[in-house]
Every structure is written in structure tokens, then in C-alpha cells.
Amino acid sequence: MSVAFGPDELRFRDEVRAFLDAHLSAELRRGAALTPGVFAEPDIARPWQAILEARGWLVYHWPVSAGGPGWSRVKRWIFEKECAEAGAPVLPGMGLKLVGPVLYSFGDEAQKAEHLPRLRSGEDFxxxxxxxxxxxxxxxxxxxxxxxxxxxxxxxxxxxxxxxxxxxxxxxxxxxxxxxxxxxxxxxxxxxxxxxxxxxxxxxxxxxxxxxxxxxxxxxxxxxxxxxxxxxxxxxxxAKFLLENERGGSSFGPGLVADLRRLIEATGPLQGELATRAVRLSLEASALEMTELRTAIELDAGGPPARRSLITKLVASEIRQGIDELAVDAFGPAGLQLPVERPFYGSDMPPPIGPQAAQPAAARYLNSRAWTIFGGTSEIQLTLIAKAAVGL
Incomplete structure (x- = not known):
């Protein structure tokens, strides 16, 4: 199947790029780059959330009836791809991607009126x-x-x-x-x-x-x-509705591809076994990215969710851990530093040993151990695949 973007999608991609160039400040990019956990801290997340809300793009995955922009799934993928490439902060998803859809899908009118505006404004965390x-x-x-x-x-x-x-x-x-x-x-x-x-x-x-x-x-x-x-x-x-959003509400591939690219830029060309691992991870992340895009195209065409979509969280977790393990090894001794101060972008942080990108490497490696646990353990994911895709 063809995954070439049409003129409308290319115009949209260029619009997103121009927006990110204009509004994603160096401070926000640096904060995101030095975040060792899954989500940005509030002092980074809230300004970016306000910027997206002002543009009407904060709840890009919500339907028009709930206040979203009504984007196709392919446009959502393009937006996530461009945000990942630009190094935008990853906003906490508990409100925007989990309870928000629950409220507009299952909540009564009073609950929607009370909670959805405050969620979008950042008043409620x-x-x-x-x-x-x-x-x-x-x-x-x-x-x-x-x-x-x-x-x-x-x-x-x-x-x-x-x-x-x-x-x-x-x-x-x-x-x-x-x-x-x-x-x-x-x-x-x-x-x-x-x-x-x-x-x-x-x-x-x-x-x-x-x-x-x-x-x-x-x-x-x-x-x-x-x-x-x-x-x-x-x-x-x-809960089942919510967990489906947690496990498959966003694309994993674009962020993994971008993180690996930035790692190689920070370390310089890798040699030997490290280079082999980097190539393998690059192929796996790119394949996942294309798998997610292919699924988005099929859904936009009115098709049912493909069985292959069941593998994305499992595969993404393993690639995530592989990238963070590669970072620690590629940075060498500099990748082992683990300052106790937080946040890493704070003014009281000690100077980094080696490249700035090496400073959060050990913390990310340790934190990413949880990827095969949260959102459904890998064993749970394998069971889902066995039942729904293989029929066991």
C-alpha cells in the first residue's frame, strides 16, 4: 500500500512545522530533552499546554463534538511526528488522553461542563x-x-x-x-x-x-x-475504554525515531557493536512508525483496527529500553552520572560530565525498565495478542 501524503496532508505538515518553529521555545525544548521520566514536569508542561490550547491543538485527538479540531488519524500521526522531531514536551496524559475521553463519552452534561474546560485550561491536574x-x-x-x-x-x-x-x-x-x-x-x-x-x-x-x-x-x-x-x-x-486509549491512544514510533536520531547526534558516529545495535534499533523504530501510520491510513479509510495494532505497545517498550541502554553504553562513563538534583534543567544542577545529553542517560535507563510493566505488562500484552490475533 502507498503511504505517500497528499497535498492537504503536506500543507498540514508544513503548518505544524511553522507553528513549532514559532512557538516551541529553546527553554521548552531543553526542558523536554532533559526530562528523564515519561511526562514533562508541570513547569514545562503547563506553558506548552497553554500554547497548544490557544492554537486549538491541545485536544487534537478529541472529536469535534467534544471540542477537538476534527483531524483525521493521519493528521494526528503527522502532528505527533512533527512534535517528536522538534523535541516538544510530552504532556501528562492522565487528563487529556485518559479521563477527558471518558468524560465526553460517559459523563453527564454537568460533569462535562465542570471538568472538561478546567482540564483544558490546566486548572485541574x-x-x-x-x-x-x-x-x-x-x-x-x-x-x-x-x-x-x-x-x-x-x-x-x-x-x-x-x-x-x-x-x-x-x-x-x-x-x-x-x-x-x-x-x-x-x-x-x-x-x-x-x-x-x-x-x-x-x-x-x-x-x-x-x-x-x-x-x-x-x-x-x-x-x-x-x-x-x-x-x-x-x-x-x-476502565476497558480508558485502557484502550492508554495503550494505543498515541503513536510510539515517531518519538522513538526522534530520540534515537538525537542520541546519535550527541554521541557522534558509533563503531562496532554499538553501531550494529543502533542500526537494528533504527530499523525497528522505523518499522513501528510505518506500522502505526499504515494503521492510521486504514482506519481513516473506514477499515477496522488491524490485528497488528495489538503489538505496538509491546514492541515500543522493547525499543524504548534498547535506546536507553544504548545511550548509557555509547556515552561511556559520562552516561553513568546520576545527579540527585532535579530537575536536570534546573539552575542548581551540577555541570554535566561530557555532553549535556549524557546527564539524564542513567536516569532514563533506570526509568525505562518500567515500560514493560506500566500500561499492561509485556506478559499481558502477549496474552492479548494470543487471544485476539492468534486465537489461542
Whole structure:
């Protein structure tokens, strides 16, 4: 099949490039380049979010009915490709790509009116309360309970691995509202104000020293019934919809291709075994990129999601880890530095050893170990592929 862009898509690509050249400042590019985690920190993310919102491109993946620009899937791919090549910050997806689509798909009119504008303006910063100790890949076994008390639910339990909860003022959470129902049938979806009495956040420092994850404790937290999205017991259906967005809501390939290119630019030409690894990763990342574009073209043509789309998260996780491992090896001793100061773009950071790009290399290598765990472990991905694509 042909993947050549037509005149309209080429004009759109040029429009995106001109916009990025004009509005993506050197400060934002540097902040993104020195971010060792998955998402940009608020001091980098919020300015970029405001710029995109002013242009009408923040919620580019939302339908027109929800306030999006109505782009085709190919245009979304082009936008993500150009942002990756330009080095734009990766915005936290918990609000924009996860709870936002849930709200405009399942929320009532009052919930949409209250939450969607604040999400887009940046007034509300959302965290995801799904995983619990002992309930990660087996999410249906979650134990956080919500007991109805008049017009409120009283929520008690614990969430874990909650990304950027230290910055959040809102939490969307799966809770068990019917302990006697089958596991999936007794779950509901709640929106929780993080300022409510009984909410406590405790940091989890990663092996790299980064604070991106947290534990969230809910001790008798009162949540209005009006903050339940969908019907009671509909939480599992909503969660499956949300997880599909988490695992396949964006293209992975463009970012991987761009990161590998920047790595080679920073290290200079690689030799021997390092060069072989770089070539292999380049081929794999480019193949993934084209696979995602091919799928976007087919979906725009009205076709069903191809079975090949099931592999993207699994393959992307392995390429991500491969690039970060290559970076540590290619930078040599400079790639092993692991300053305790954060953020790496901060004014109090020690000077880098070697190239600036080497400074976050060790942290990225350690943090990317989680890629084969979050969003569904590789084992879960393989099971999905076996069932849906192979028919096992």
C-alpha cells in the first residue's frame, strides 16, 4: 500500500512545522530533552499546554463534538511526528488522553461542563487511581471500597504507582461499590477531589532517584454521588475504554525515531557493536512508525483496527529500553552520572560530565525498565495478542 501524503496532508505538515518553529521555545525544548521520566514536569508542561490550547491543538485527538479540531488519524500521526522531531514536551496524559475521553463519552452534561474546560485550561491536574498493592495486572481484584451514604460515597483504600499525584488536584479512581457482585461487575468510576479530608499522598522514589510515582491513601473520603461517571457497576466497562486509549491512544514510533536520531547526534558516529545495535534499533523504530501510520491510513479509510495494532505497545517498550541502554553504553562513563538534583534543567544542577545529553542517560535507563510493566505488562500484552490475533 502507498503511504505517500497528499497535498492537504503536506500543507498540514508544513503548518505544524511553522507553528513549532514559532512557538516551541529553546527553554521548552531543553526542558523536554532533559526530562528523564515519561511526562514533562508541570513547569514545562503547563506553558506548552497553554500554547497548544490557544492554537486549538491541545485536544487534537478529541472529536469535534467534544471540542477537538476534527483531524483525521493521519493528521494526528503527522502532528505527533512533527512534535517528536522538534523535541516538544510530552504532556501528562492522565487528563487529556485518559479521563477527558471518558468524560465526553460517559459523563453527564454537568460533569462535562465542570471538568472538561478546567482540564483544558490546566486548572485541574489529574492523576489515575487504578493500581493497588496486589491489584495491578489483575485490576479486577481491586479492594478500595466505596460505601453509599446518602448523597455521598465513603471511600477507603489505597492506590499505588500513581503518576504525578504529587502535582494533582483531581483523581479518577476505580472503586468497589458492590462487594457481593462478580469482581468486574462491582466496580464504579469516581472523580475525587484531592483536597478532600482523608486523602494522603506518599512519594515513591524510583531507582533513578526521580519522584514520578506515589501511593495515594483514601481514609473515609467523602465523594459526592454526582462525581460517579456512568452507572454504579459500570466502572469496568469504562476502565476497558480508558485502557484502550492508554495503550494505543498515541503513536510510539515517531518519538522513538526522534530520540534515537538525537542520541546519535550527541554521541557522534558509533563503531562496532554499538553501531550494529543502533542500526537494528533504527530499523525497528522505523518499522513501528510505518506500522502505526499504515494503521492510521486504514482506519481513516473506514477499515477496522488491524490485528497488528495489538503489538505496538509491546514492541515500543522493547525499543524504548534498547535506546536507553544504548545511550548509557555509547556515552561511556559520562552516561553513568546520576545527579540527585532535579530537575536536570534546573539552575542548581551540577555541570554535566561530557555532553549535556549524557546527564539524564542513567536516569532514563533506570526509568525505562518500567515500560514493560506500566500500561499492561509485556506478559499481558502477549496474552492479548494470543487471544485476539492468534486465537489461542
Amino acid at each position: 489529574w492523576a489515575q487511581g487504578f493500581s493497588e498493592p496486589g491489584s495491578g495486572s489483575d485490576l479486577a481484584s481491586l479492594r478500595t471500597k466505596a460505601v453509599r451514604d446518602g448523597d455521598d460515597y465513603v471511600v477507603t483504600g489505597q492506590k499505588i504507582w500513581t503518576t504525578q499525584a504529587q502535582h494533582a488536584n483531581r483523581l479518577f479512581a476505580l472503586v468497589r461499590t458492590d462487594p457481593d457482585a462478580k469482581p468486574q461487575a462491582g466496580i464504579s468510576f469516581l472523580l475525587i477531589d484531592m483536597a478532600s479530608p482523608g486523602v494522603a499522598v506518599r512519594p515513591i522514589l524510583s531507582a533513578s532517584g526521580d519522584h514520578e510515582l506515589n501511593e495515594v491513601f483514601l481514609d473515609g473520603v467523602r465523594v459526592p454521588v454526582a462525581n460517579r461517571v456512568g452507572e454504579e457497576g459500570q466502572g469496568w466497562t469504562i
